[in-house]
Amino acid sequence: MPAAEVAPLARPLAWRGRRQSRLAVSVVFTLLVCLTLTSSPSLAFELFGLRLWGSKEEQTDPVPDPLPYKPELVLATPDKDLQKSLETASLLISEEKQLPSGTDGLIARALSDRERIVATLYTSGYYGGTLSIRLAGTPLEDALESGQVSSQRPLPVTISVDQGPLFRFGKISITGTDADAATAGLQADPVHWGLKPGSPARSSEILSAEKMIITSLRDKGYPTARIADRVIIADHKTKLLDVELKVEAGPKATFGQVSVTGTDRTKPGFVSRQAMLPVGTVYSPEEISKARKRLEDLEIFSSINFIEGDISPVDGIMPITIEVSERKRHTIGAGSTFSSTDGLGLEAYWTRRNLFGRGESLSFDSTVGRIGATSADDMEYSAKVTFEKPGAFGPLTTFTTSLEAAQDSTDSYTSRNVTFEAHLSRKFSDRLTGRAGGELFYANEDDVFGHGVFLLAGLPASATYDSRDDKLNPSKGIYAYLFGEPAYDTLSGNSMMFMESTVSSYLALDRAKRFILAGKVTGGSIIGPEIQEIPASRRFIAGGGGSIRGYTYRNVGPRVDGEIAGGRSLLTMSGELRLQFTKTIGAVAFVDAGNAFEGTLPDFSEGLKVGVGAGLRYFTPVGPLRLDAAIPLEPEEDDPDFAIYVGLSQAF
Structure with a gap:
């Protein structure tokens, strides 16, 4: 089984317990x-959008006089992409299952559709199109005047769209309206902003260009930059769209005094110090984004807003107010x-x-x-x-101390241990974090070598680099972790060095990020005394989820008399091809390989254990729900025929 x-x-x-044998039944x-x-008097539990018990705090009231209808959008000149865009924009189609309240509700929805569909046509470059909406054959205008529609149910609703000809960009002009725009070096070439004469005149590209212009000026220290005027002329004879954008840069600013509002228990001075806005330097949206991230990392605020004050006409100083709400x-x-x-x-x-x-x-x-x-x-x-x-030693440094007592039991050892640790961690950048401190580790253990007592004093240090775009479901980037700890056993006098590193990389094979290649390599080494003089709970043992799938958890490595003893080095490798078929459904094919080895470096003559498998993914707002099945290609007697893994997020 x-x-x-x-x-x-x-x-x-x-906790981790004794693992099952090949014939064991374990679910x-x-x-x-x-x-x-x-302070809520009742509780409800909801998991991945499924309410398991209780009731939601907010219940939707029943719609009075619900009116069922059947919408259809007809495009004069077939265009699959445009059809899809229009249907997405249409409330009559996208909200069909949310029945409107009577005739008035349906008419209101149709009126909203007129503006939404026209805007979508402009976005796609069609400025001469026509639109009509009929409710059971009655024009929307007539239904609006009479307030009456057919009694037929569901009521047929027809949206007829003739998109007309595709317009292209004609003359494009980008000019500054003030001296500051020239000082800021405003780029007047429209091609620089993605507006190319002769290309399809999509309104979305005009809005995108405006956004890029404003962002560029704000990045140069002009926080009040704006589009002062926009003149757009559609020539229906030539089918050209002329665009004139007038840009006002406004005054250049420097960061001024930082004040904090909305705090209850939190000290305002602590908030401003952690934000680390560089007072006296040129205004920068990037610095505000960094300050917001530093405050979010504190995990004590439910909302954080940066309010930009008025710029002084004398010296260009702009005060900043940080408005917070405590969680x-x-x-x-x-x-x-x-x-x-x-x-x-x-x-x-x-x-x-x-x-x-x-x-x-x-x-x-x-x-x-x-x-x-x-x-x-x-x-x-x-x-x-x-x-x-x-903020223990500056805003970027955090002090952490912990005390843990534990009893671990596996097939290979039993360990009763106590760990005290104190360390400092520092963020060197958004991607790079370092950590260093001290550790005392006491362990009373029984394993294949007998009974042992250890008291290690160590100096653990680590560095983490993380450029992944999503920690639960990455499609690009690199994650790298490097750990090292020199330790001294005060009872035996043995010195040892623990080292471990992990590197994961992700690559999207297509623009839609539906095909992802993911790879992971983990290696480790222990330099020091003989294996029996190293705590069993600190030795390397592979196998199971997060290691070599398909094998029993912590059941791969050197053995003594048929029992797992653990090793002084480790190497595991994983590769996955991740596929996403729909918005919520995906699949994975994977292969894992590796082993724990007797020596301080991997010895490939001891062989590698390989596991292969496949799985399904259900994508949720909080990350993908994972279901994997794996087969060990070289199982031992106490390994299963295959193993199943369920969890939240990708395997790595």
């Missing part, structure tokens, strides 16, 4: 519920996982934000695994408390 391994849909459970169900404390300070979450072989697993967490008004947070996480196992020794426990203080 198959083995199943299900990844949590939200915060992952830290894992995951349910994570995140509840934010509110609720508490979050409570709970989760559960069940397996017929591993028993029941439970998780709970609690977070309190903004403890002292400067973004500090305190969180408690706890997990219990293998509930229902034969003895307490076979269960897994974890309890962790974490304190975090942003």
